[in-house]
Amino acid sequence: MLSYPAAIPLSTRSLNHLAALIRAHRTRRRSRWRRLDPGQQALLALAHLRNGDTLTRLACGFTIGVTTAWRYVREAIDLLAATADDLNTTMIRIRTLAYVILDGTLIRSTVSPTRSPTIPANTAATG
Template identity: 55%
Template sequence: MLFYRAALDLSPRTRTFVADLIRGHRRRIGSRWRVLPPGRQALLVHLRRNETFSALAAAFGVGLATAHRYVTEVIGLLAELAPDLR
């Protein structure tokens, strides 16, 4: 369970959208196992805007490198949807 000190403004629709992107990506690359399921990874990425990677890693029970990799992965997936924003 994740305890957080403030209300989150991530809508269920947005979280589902990002989680579906992650799910599809994992299927395409043949990823068999990850520490966090897609929905939790989407939440981790959303929280990155206000938190350090160290704080995120601790809150989600993952390593620092894993937190960074998860955020970078989702940024890449979102950037693929709008190539001219890169």
């Protein structure tokens, strides 16, 4: 098998954030020793999410089994999903932005960032 170094466009902040989530999760669960430390697990998961590398290739690169790679990626995705805002909160936040990046696509917002979003009359709270 041939191996080669590779680089992925990834911020240190993203890697550290996910590693901290994994570290806290392991502490809460009182998890025993694992093959990869939280930083390596975060890198494995982000490489899979960012580049779409197959679990077989990642398992080989990190010298772990394919099943372990799948488990590590699944665990990282679950931790990220648990910290994400719900759709309602996200849509409220999007209304104040001029642009939104959704699934890697830049979308121009129709709402001016200087205007406050309008609330339809039938959903306004009466008090």
